[in-house]
Amino acid sequence: MGDQFKGLLVGIVLGGLFAVLLFGVVRRVPRTWWIWGSVVSIVLLAFTVLIAPVYIVPIFNKVTPLDDPKITEPILSMARANGIPADKVYEMDASRQTTRMSANVSGFGQTMRITLNDNLLRRGSPEEIQAVMGHEMGHYVLHHIYKDFLFFFVVIVVGFALLRWSLDWCLARWGERWQIRGVGDTAVTPLVFLLGSVFFFVLTPILNAHTRTTEFEADMYGINASRQPDGEAQADIHLGEYRKMSPGPIEEWIFFDHPSGRNRIYTAMRWKAENLQLFTPSQTR
Numbered sequence: 357m358g359d360q361f362k363g364l365l366v367g368i369v370l371g372g373l374f375a376v377l378l379f380g381v382v383r384r385v386p387r388t389w390w391i392w393g394s395v396v397s398i399v400l401l402a403f404t405v406l407i408a409p410v411y412i413v414p415i416f417n418k419v420t421p422l423d424d425p426k427i428t429e430p431i432l433s434m435a436r437a438n439g440i441p442a443d444k445v446y447e448m449d450a451s452r453q454t455t456r457m458s459a460n461v462s463g464f465g466q467t468m469r470i471t472l473n474d475n476l477l478r479r480g481s482p483e484e485i486q487a488v489m490g491h492e493m494g495h496y497v498l499h500h501i502y503k504d505f506l507f508f509f510v511v512i513v514v515g516f517a518l519l520r521w522s523l524d525w526c527l528a529r530w531g532e533r534w535q536i537r538g539v540g541d542t543a544v545t546p547l548v549f550l551l552g553s554v555f556f557f558v559l560t561p562i563l564n565a566h567t568r569t570t571e572f573e574a575d576m577y578g579i580n581a582s583r584q585p586d587g588e589a590q591a592d593i594h595l596g597e598y599r600k601m602s603p604g605p606i607e608e609w610i611f612f613d614h615p616s617g618r619n620r621i622y623t624a625m626r627w628k629a630e631n632l633q634l635f636t637p638s639q640t641r
């Protein structure tokens with residue numbers, strides 16, 4: 357309940373700011389508000405992503421620099437080998453909310469950082485932790501946060517164009533009965549939420565396909581960087597606690613924002629099969 361309440365407060369502050377800005381735009385430029393609304397939305401999204409690791413995540417969880425050299429040394433070595441200017445790895449007490457293992461890359465520019473959660477540290481083998489860190493470094497090196505911005509900018513512009521069209525259509529039809537005096541009337545807010553929900557619901561497979569593609573790229577990068585295909589497979593089995601391991605292809609395409617466990621393990625084992633010389637002891641003495 358405490359976390360829900362904090363989430364509500366964050367939503368009121370950021371959502372309130374967003375609503376004020378958007379209604380300001382709609383009232384000032386009544387014909388091209390959808391273009392300027394898109395710009396305001398992407399700027400606010402970027403602002404939120406920028407401040408999240410430093411100002412929002414700590415509201416819910418304690419984030420501390422990890423200082424166990426047995427774990428950090430191999431990770432920082434992998435970071436140096438991959439040209440990542442990191443001298444710290446962060447740990448988050450996610451066990452407050454869940455037993456799920458996870459790690460992430462968050463923020464951008466100066467606030468970008470790699471964080472492991474304590475479930476991963478407690479439950480994962482060293483090979484598994486390295487495989488997961490290789491994956492997160494993949495997100496970092498392949499600039500996935502910036503590519504996500506570009507992708508979401510397109511989604512948001514299309515969304516605002518459709519919002520303008522559907523709002524005009526609804527208001528022409530029912531505006532009088534619903535007593536909404538126009539797009540700049542705050543009474544339009546519930547209708548905007550309804551139309552927005554429909555838009556993002558219909559877009560589910562496309563949003564998931566985008567995320568799943570970047571996650572697959574991070575998997576490939578991670579296995580090459582960490583050379584821990586067995587660790588990757590262990591992590592995938594752990595993730596199977598809350599993700600269905602072996603969905604059908606259509607189910608995976610619609611619902612999965614990561615490759616299925618089965619596909620991830622298959623990919624890791626294929627990599628291992630092609631690199632067996634790394635795993636057999638050297639014959640030369």
Ligand SMILES: [Zn+2]
Nearest residue numbers: 491495571574
């Ligand atoms: Zn990922």
